[in-house]
Amino acid sequence: MNALSNVKLPPWLQGLANSKNKGSVAAPILIVMLLAMMILPLPAFVLDMFFSFNIALSVIVLLTSLYTVKPLDFMSFPTILLVSTMLRLSLNVASTRVVLTEGHTGADAAGKVIEAFGHFLIGGNYTVGIVVFVILTIINFVVVTKGAGRIAEVGARFALDAMPGKQMAIDADLNAGLIGEADAKKRRSEVSMEAEFYGAMDGASKYVRGDAVAGILVTVINVVGGLLVGLIQHDMVFADALKNYTLLAIGDGLVAQIPSLIISIAAGIVVSRVASDKDIGSQLVGELFAKPEVLYITAGIIGGLGLIPGMPNLVFIMLAGALGGSAYMMTKKKVQKVAADTAAAEAAAPAAAAAASEQEEATWQDIMPVDTLGLEVGYRLIPLVDKTQGGELLKRIKGIRKKFAQEVGFLAPPVHIRDNLELKPSAYRIALKGVEVGTGEAFNGQFLAINPGMATGTLQGMVTTDPAFGLPAVWIDASLRDQAQSLGYTVVDAGTVVATHLNHLITTHASELLGRSEVQSLLDHLGKESPKLVEDLVPKMVSISTLQKVLQNLLMEGVHIRDMRTIIETLAEHAVHTQDPGDLTALVRIALGRAIVQQLFPGSGELSVMTLDNRLERLLMQALAASGPDGAGIEPGLADTIAQQAASAAQQQEALGLTPVLLVPGPLRALLSRFLRRSLPQLKVLSHAEIPESKTIRVTALVGQQPT
Structure with a gap:
């Protein structure tokens, strides 16, 4: 044991031995196996094992595709398609070598599997074998593979075209607070993987098409090459050589084409199914045999055909009886289910009424959290906030929050948007902690021409005022936009009006938006760069509530808090002398004097x-x-x-x-x-x-x- 333990393995063997994921060894072994089958001669028994494995692999892939709920559940399918194609081609090379070298010895020269397909499946008739082989190849090449490849091509194109819209929808949900960062990252990854999957399937379908062509060529080469070898090298009679080598070649071709057809069917199933939460089998049974009326009509048609003289009457009548019986049983089950549901509802009604009366007492579940920032819109403004209708307001709100964070110094809470049928059709309302702080009207499809004080003419439209700053304005049609701009008006669309008003109110009420959680997030963010500075101040010298009050005082007077390092250092210097938030605010303002003056007088000496x-x-x-x-x-x-x-x-x-x-x-x-x-x-x-x-x-x- 000691001697063996001291033996040093090569680095690549040590990597394989120490690998925690043993499945990672499968790929190199598979490549080596494929190369070996192409280069090294294989005995007939080994060929039988590989042919059997190829058939089993194709059946496994087909069944897996049937039980797949969505395409991304079988992401490795394009790679499996390539590997299975290369496996069949390698087996063709290995079997061709055996057929040409040992074919003169009999029908079992290339193994029992090829013999079985050459004799039992086609009755030993090579003419029938050629016809069957050609039909299978046509079905695989022209029907299944071509259709699956076209579906994959269209699916890849649609997935790529829809990717920007899906990414914007994810960003909108993230901005609105409907999903978290982890969910957004997962959904972005799924969108990207879906496009890559269909693109890979589009390319992988070319492998199957090439495999079908290669199968035909290999079969023709085996027949012609076998005849030459049998006639010239082994002095066989032409009829015997033709029979032996043709049966071997057709058996070899059928052994390869049947698994190829199964894999192609699996590819068609994967790319042709529509997104659902059921596997394909449950979906087919649940939708195809769900309506007894359809079965009754079909049973009547088939039964009528069974009464026509000369038709296979017994078969048609038996099938019609089976369909009619199935429809009757389905109808009977539906009636029983409706009766049972009605009885259960009648029995549960008194209990539900009693439970409702008992639940009239208020509970903690009746308390709904209040949104920090809310935007309610009338039904005519819904297109502005509906991502499915191309609404741009969600994107602008995201930009407002980002700009606010960059300029003011903290991240504002998400804006929760909902429709409100109690508002006027074109009205909107902005709420802060459940209380209305702003309201206005915006007319979707029209433009607001704002007079900044320098306009030189008048416009036709509905006279109003800018909801954000109270400037005189006019709602005009899109046809007057250029005229308004030439007269000196500032022209904006309805979405910009709402976004500007929201931005103004967020900036005005910044101090109320800075809660305890936002202050803690600021400290955590600063603590990543200066952990000691934060630890020494909060809570050793200043409580987080005092820090929150100081920051709110600054925001209340329009002072930005981006320079948190200066704020923290100033508080740490003076907190030993006073804990009064007003005094601390005055000291912090002095420290931020240069920034305050620059904010009010940019670029002025x-x-x-x-x-x-x-x-x-x-x-x-x-x-x-x-x-x-x-x-x-x-x-x-x-x-x-x-x-x-x-x-x-x-x-x-x-x-x-x-x-x-x-x-x-x-x-x-x-x-x-x-x-x-x-x-x-x-x-x-x-x-x-x-x-x-x-x-x-x-x-x-x-x-x-x-x-x-």
Whole structure:
């Protein structure tokens, strides 16, 4: 044992010995076996074994195809088709060698299998054998193989043409939250494999066609070659040589063509079946013999033929009786089943009523989860969100979520879309956590011409306003699109109107979309690159609820949270001094000052801002000191004055094409931002500490300045 254990095997033998998947050895062995049959002479007994195995293999393939539910369940079929074809051709080469070298010794020279097919199946008559062989070859080559190849070709073309649509449908379901990433990946793989399968079947059918041609040629070569060998080398009489070698050649051809025909039938079954959840046998029986009316009519026709003189009366009448009896039994079973179902329903009705009365109590199952984001559409807008009708809105919503994640810094929840017959036909409603936050109308097939303030003419159509930004607009027909664009209108289709409105509301309510799970996902994502930074902050120094509040404060004022590293580092630096979310938000804003200013003034070195009048600034500082950070001590008259003057100054800024920004001292920033946010959502309030030193400030207006 020790000596044997020390023997070193070649690397390829060690790989085979150590292979966990023993089936992987089958392919190399099969290739070696095929080459051996072509090159090495085989005894008659070995030929019998291989011919028997070939017949058994073809029967196994046929039965497997019959019990296959869908084509992808038999993905290896194209490869099996190639292997079985090569096996038959190798056997033809091996049997041809034996027939030509030993054919003069008798009909069993090439084995018992060839002898049986040459004698018992065709009665030893080589003329009948030739006819049978030609018929089988024609059936295989012209009928079965050609039809299966055509079906596979069309199936491959349709599968490739439908692949983009199927991929978009999978993306739409994934975007709508109907399936997960794992299910989407599995469905994409199935779509790709289906196209590859039909393409492989299209090519593999050529193997069977070539096999049929090769079978004819091999048979002709065996007959002619056998005659020459028998007459010239073995001095046989012509009649004996013709009989011996023709029977051997026909037997060899039949042994190869019958399994080839079986494999071709299996290929036709696999590619011709329609997708169903049943195997082909159950499908045929369930659909062909499902209606007793059909059997009754067929029995009447066959029975009528059986009464005609000269017809095989007994056979026809027996068949008609069998069909009629089967139809009667099927009808009787249906009546019994209907009666049993009716009785069961009547017996279960009182129990169901009692159970219903008992279940009137509310249960936890009655509580349905509320969708974070929802879009409800009227029935005329269903084509916009129906993937089967080419709706583009699903794709645009996917793009909105991707753009939002890239710009704002977290992934918004999926938008759940459903139809609502209570809405107007062309209306839609956008809901946040079950509460309506936006509504509008979009007319499918028409275009919305929006006046950005520079349009030079009027258009015929239904006057309305842009649902996202409130700009004046007109719904126009498609024929007026070019005219509207030439007049300076911004023209968009109905799907873009809904998508733009949804994008605006998602951005506006970003702070409400950032839940605890989204914050945890942000931490997990950052933890992949900086695990120590996240571990040191949450939950050791700051709780996840405090972090969520800080991020929501930033989003509420339109500050993006893409730079999570800076946010986390700032919180880690100052969390030892304060845990107040407001104070932490102010410190984070200072750290993000450069990004905030760039977001408001992209590519500008000079910042045109509004500021507070000195007198108003002192009053607000005194009120803040007296009332605290909530600003409850500001007098109503002063509050109205600030709101009015801030609105007037913001309008002047917007008229000049500038972003309305109010620059105030740090202690006043949170107070004024909270106070002005409701009446002036477009106004941004910055503190002096948030302005980078490299920027130049230009004051364009003073809020609170006394008129002179």
